[in-house]
Amino acid sequence: MSRTDRILMGPGPSNPYPEVTEALTRPVVGHLDPEFIDLLDEVNERLRLVFQTGNQLTFAVSATGSAGMEAAFVNFVRPGDDVVVGVNGVFGARMCDVAGRAGANVVEVLEEWGRAIDPQRLLDAHPNPRIIAVVHAETSTGVRNDIAPLGAGKGDALLLVDCVTSLGGIELDVDGAGVDIAYSGTQKCLGVPPGLAPLTVSDAALDSLVAKPQSWYLDLNLIRGYVSGDGARAYHHTAPISMLYALHAGLGAVLEEGLANCWARHRACGDELHARLPELGFGLWAQEGHRLPQLTTATLPSSIDDVAGRRALLERYGIEVGGGIGPVAGKVWRIGCMGHTARRRNVTLLLGALAELVADPP
């Protein structure tokens, strides 16, 4: 079995924390074992802390981040509902697809890729939408969209936010920002392998759950009987035990460090990259003032070919960075510094490797 150990500096997955890898080896127990129910409760409580929420329904969907997106829409969209979606990258566009399949009348608010969406445009897009949805940290562009003004101005709408790449990496205050539905992924700033989608739903939003959503697997009416409650838990589907061990450990690492310290660590890595990449001839593509520290989109110097350059990073140094997608495919790299990857030494390594590539292009 190959044990190639990459430095994962793409758009995710990131390198898991060592305690996460260890947790994966914890002996499997049953999904109704009292010890496992205790662990599940702890995972959910830890998720509340990193989401900064008191939401009772806070847990990890048993699938990857995109299933979190699907759970967020199918449980709240009824056919014909008006849903405003901000689109300035792949994941906003994906939201439109997912909402449309649930029968939504999607009102797209388009912004140029690489730029942030003006929250006022989202608020003005429809007088009384069912949902206003936006991606907090666009993994495809490295842009942060503002959330708090949406919570302040949403009126009766539910505010639905994609936090896949933001959770644990930049400030996110679900309750403070008035977010009703938020989902994330494990493989970004939480430093856990991909496979689960943390999800939180405000108590107010719970009142408008679709009674029988099109997805049985993601039906929150059914899932809540297993993931929360004081009494016996009702079996819905078999929980992904080992991945929940991993998430438990990853959240433990984040909370032991302290959420603010964890954000600061991601910020320090991003600041260093943003300061020094231009010295090597790379440009910073995302809009200034809205650049994510945990995901940098860098335009390539003319001497570096996209595919050959990434192959050289992978083969010479074992470093993965991501290619650009959409309008900047072939022109930018997506450089992630998330989770356990977000350390000074990885930034130093990458900058050193890039300097060597620039000096001696592959």
Added chain:
Amino acid sequence: MSRTDRILMGPGPSNPYPEVTEALTRPVVGHLDPEFIDLLDEVNERLRLVFQTGNQLTFAVSATGSAGMEAAFVNFVRPGDDVVVGVNGVFGARMCDVAGRAGANVVEVLEEWGRAIDPQRLLDAHPNPRIIAVVHAETSTGVRNDIAPLGAGKGDALLLVDCVTSLGGIELDVDGAGVDIAYSGTQKCLGVPPGLAPLTVSDAALDSLVAKPQSWYLDLNLIRGYVSGDGARAYHHTAPISMLYALHAGLGAVLEEGLANCWARHRACGDELHARLPELGFGLWAQEGHRLPQLTTATLPSSIDDVAGRRALLERYGIEVGGGIGPVAGKVWRIGCMGHTARRRNVTLLLGALAELVADPP
């Protein structure tokens, strides 16, 4: 961190193979890393061998077995399609729910729980259904339903089979039996933690894929661009890397032993339990001739209380068995012997523990 090591003799999860636990610690790489694509191809090839199929579209859905069920229905059911479903336990009933949410006109063929469904009744239930669906190994009752006569008599219908508890545990020949769509779970007879749902689709069935199913996450039109093909793989969602390492190793263990040997090992455990449980005052609940070796439903002797008995097994011996559900809740136990649990020593241990419980009831 607790490291309680249970002997998992309930309806799943089973104990993982040691090489599976080790595989979970393999360093995470990216989902587009060439090394990972090679591994993904190997997983899919190994799945073809255990499913006994040449189906090109064979892979693991990135979620648990019930999501495999949902993928199987939502990609083939159009609103108003007639779908015949055999129901003699929880998972047949779940199929009706899932198919109904996809818009199917569900034709239920009911059989008493604990008894097998006569295949002819399924064939006679509708003159020209879109799909005939049945559970191969009903985890809720310990009953095996016959598949091959359905494949022989299905006509133009697609044959859809739940193989969650059968795959790797009893004979299953997807191509030989004329199965068009089959899904499974990792946490039963494959000896892998829960989290993935192996799925295989016949080339003929691919011709009738729904163009835009209600689920984006489970859309096979999109997923096939990532999980198979000769050229570059198109990103759909981030693959659950570590769980795929685990499945790769679990399938490796099964294939190294030999599929027929693996079935024989499960059979030997089941035969031993079936022979000796009655000596201790337990009854065998499932219909004779259709009893699963890997999941035994045993009625309790009058001296043993369901909840107190299971608690004593868990606390005194660290053994998990499952309670009955549906009409036999409180009256039967579900005793699994699957995956790495399916060993002589675990059968001997359980029988010894049960003898002690009978002699000294909790």
